[in-house]
Amino acid sequence: MPLNSVINLFNRLFRRSGSAPAICLEVRPDGIAWATAAGLPGQQAGFAESLPAKRQETLDRLVADQGWAGSPVVLVLPLEQYQVFQVERPEGIDDSELADALKWKLKDFLDFSPKDAVSDIFGFPEDASRGRGPLVNVVAARKSLVQELITLVAASGLELERIDIAELALRNLAVRLDSSNRGVALVHLKDRYGQMVICRGDTLYLSRRLDLSYDDLRDAAKQESAVQSLALEMQRSMDYFESQLGQVPPSTIRLVARDSVLPLSSMLSSYVAATIETPDWSVFGLEQDLDSRCLPAWCAALVSGSKHHESVSQSLHRRVTPDKTTHQRPFGVGGGCVGATDRCRAHRVGSLAEPAA
Numbered sequence: 001m002p003l004n005s006v007i008n009l010f011n012r013l014f015r016r017s018g019s020a021p022a023i024c025l026e027v028r029p030d031g032i033a034w035a036t037a038a039g040l041p042g043q044q045a046g047f048a049e050s051l052p053a054k055r056q057e058t059l060d061r062l063v064a065d066q067g068w069a070g071s072p073v074v075l076v077l078p079l080e081q082y083q084v085f086q087v088e089r090p091e092g093i094d095d096s097e098l099a100d101a102l103k104w105k106l107k108d109f110l111d112f113s114p115k116d117a118v119s120d121i122f123g124f125p126e127d128a129s130r131g132r133g134p135l136v137n138v139v140a141a142r143k144s145l146v147q148e149l150i151t152l153v154a155a156s157g158l159e160l161e162r163i164d165i166a167e168l169a170l171r172n173l174a175v176r177l178d179s180s181n182r183g184v185a186l187v188h189l190k191d192r193y194g195q196m197v198i199c200r201g202d203t204l205y206l207s208r209r210l211d212l213s214y215d216d217l218r219d220a221a222k223q224e225s226a227v228q229s230l231a232l233e234m235q236r237s238m239d240y241f242e243s244q245l246g247q248v249p250p251s252t253i254r255l256v257a258r259d260s261v262l263p264l265s266s267m268l269s270s271y272v273a274a275t276i277e278t279p280d281w282s283v284f285g286l287e288q289d290l291d292s293r294c295l296p297a298w299c300a301a302l303v304s305g306s307k308h309h310e311s312v313s314q315s316l317h318r319r320v321t322p323d324k325t326t327h328q329r330p331f332g333v334g335g336g337c338v339g340a341t342d343r344c345r346a347h348r349v350g351s352l353a354e355p356a357a
Contacts, residue, residue, distance in 0.1 A: 022161050023068055024169075024300040025059075026076040027149060032058055033294045038301035039176070039284045045294040045301075059156045072161040073153050076296045079166045079195050079209060082141040085109060086124055089134040095121075102138045110140060118143050122168070125203050128245040139165060167197050167207035169300040174199035176302065177279065183250040185274065187234060188295050189214075189257040189264075196234060198241050198250065205245060208237045217262060227264075231271035238274060254279050258292040 021040070026033040029052060035045035044066075050058035063069055087102050103119035110117060117140045124135040146163070153160050170186055174197060178184040183200040187210070194210035210233045216226035238249045252275045257264050265276045281289050290298055 022072040022074045022301070023066075023158065024074045024076060024164075024297040025153070026078060026166075026294075026297045026300075027055060027152065028078055028293075031293075032062065033297040034062065035294055035298035035301040038298045041285070043285060043301070045290065045298045047291055047293045055152060056155060059152060063156045063158065069157045071158055073158045074162050074164055074300050075149055075153065075160065076164045076166060076169050076300045077141060077149075078296070079193070081145055082139055082165055083110065084165075084167075084207070085138050085140070086135045087138050088132075089136045098136065099138065102136070103140055106138065106140055112142055114140075116143055117141065118146050125205055128205055128247060130244070130246050164300050166195060166296050167204060169296045170195065170197045171199050171202070171204045171299075172302040173279075173295075173299045174204075175202050176284070177254055183248065185234075185238065185250045185253040187253055187255050188292065189255070190292075191258070194230070196237050198237070198247075200247070205247060206237065206241050208233075210234065210237075214259065217264070218259070227267045228271055231268045234268070235272050238272075249274065251275060252277055256290070256292050256295050 021037045024035045024038075031047055031049040032055065033045075033047050035043070037043040038045070048058050048062055083106075085106055087105055089098070090101070093101050099119045099121045102121065103114045103117050106117070106119075107114050119138055119140045121139070122137050124137055126134070129135055149163075150160060170188060174184050174186050177186070178199060178201060181201045183198065185196065185198045187194055187196045189210075189212060191214045192212065194212045196206075196208045196210055197204060198206040210230060212230060213226060216222040217230075219226075234253065238253075241247050242249045253272065255265055255268070255276050255278055265278055269276045278289075
C-alpha cells in the first residue's frame with residue numbers, strides 16, 4: 001500500500017463503525033488478542049499466542065478458523081506503539097490541518113523524526129486545562145509500524161475500518177462502569193507494565209503507564225515492595241488528577257489483571273485511598289472473567305454494532321471535524337506522554353509537568 005494511503009487511513013479519526021460488528025484486534029509482541037460483539041449476545045474473545053515472525057500465519061489461521069474473511073477490522077495500538085502529548089492549540093488552523101501542523105512541535109520529544117511519524121489529534125477537556133488556554137492531544141506513531149499492521153490485516157483478507165489506541169478503547173469500558181457520571185478509574189495490568197485511565201462519563205481525562213513486574217509480585221521476597229511501588233504510582237495518578245487537573249478523584253478503582261489467583265485488590269487496598277474492585281463481567285454477559293490479555297480489543301469491540309455508544313466510539317482513524325448539527329463532547333487525556341517511556345511524564349510541548357512525587 002502506498003505511504004500516502006497509509007497516512008490517509010490513519011488520519012480518518014473518529015469514523016463511526018458500520019452496521020456489521022467489527023473484529024477488534026490488538027497485535028502484541030506475544031500474540032494477537034481479538035474480540036467481537038462485546039457485551040452483546042454471541043460475543044467472543046480470545047488470545048492467539050504468536051512470535052512476531054509468525055503473526056501473518058497466526059492471523060491467517062484465525063481468519064480461516066473463525067470465518068472472518070472480508071470482515072471489517074478495528075486495530076488497537078498497544079501502549080508501547082505510540083505516544084500522546086498535550087499541545088497548546090494554535091489559533092487560525094483548521095481541525096483538519098492540526099495533526100500535521102502540530103507534529104513538528106514534537107521533534108524534541110519523539111525518538112524518531114516527525115517526518116517519519118503518522119499523527120492525529122483528539123480533544124483535551126476544557127475543565128481540566130486550569131486556565132492554561134486550549135489544549136489538544138496529539139498522537140504520534142511510526143509510519144513504518146502502521147504500514148506493517150495495515151499490510152498484515154490486508155494480507156489476511158480483512159477490511160481495515162479504523163485504528164484505535166489503548167486508552168480510547170479502555171474508555172469504552174469506563175463509560176459503562178460510570179453509571180453515576182461521577183468518574184471511574186480503570187487499571188489494566190500486563191506482565192511488564194500497567195495502564196491507568198481516569199474518565200468521567202464519556203470523557204477521558206488521564207492516562208498513565210504504570211511500571212510493573214509480575215515476577216516481583218509473585219516472588220514472596222519482593223512482593224510487598226512491588227505492591228507498595230504499584231500502589232504508590234496509582235495513588236500519585238489520583239493525586240495528579242485532583243491537584244493538577246482540578247477534578248474530584250473517583251472513589252473506586254477497577255482492576256483488571258491476568259493473575260486471578262493473586263489477591264491484588266486486597267493487597268493494594270492497604271496502600272491506596274480508593275476502594276479497589278474487579279469488574280463484574282456477568283453484567284456484560286460473560287460467564288467467566290475476561291482474559292485480561294484481551295481487554296483493549298474487547299473494549300474496542302464494546303462500541304461495534306451499538307448505537308447507544310456510537311457517539312463515544314472515537315478512534316484514531318479520522319481527524320476531528322466539528323459537526324454543525326450535533327454536539328459531541330471532546331475526548332481528552334490528562335497526564336501526557338504514554339507509550340514510549342518507561343516512566344510516564346505529563347508532556348506539554350513548551351513546558352513539562354510531572355505528577356507530584
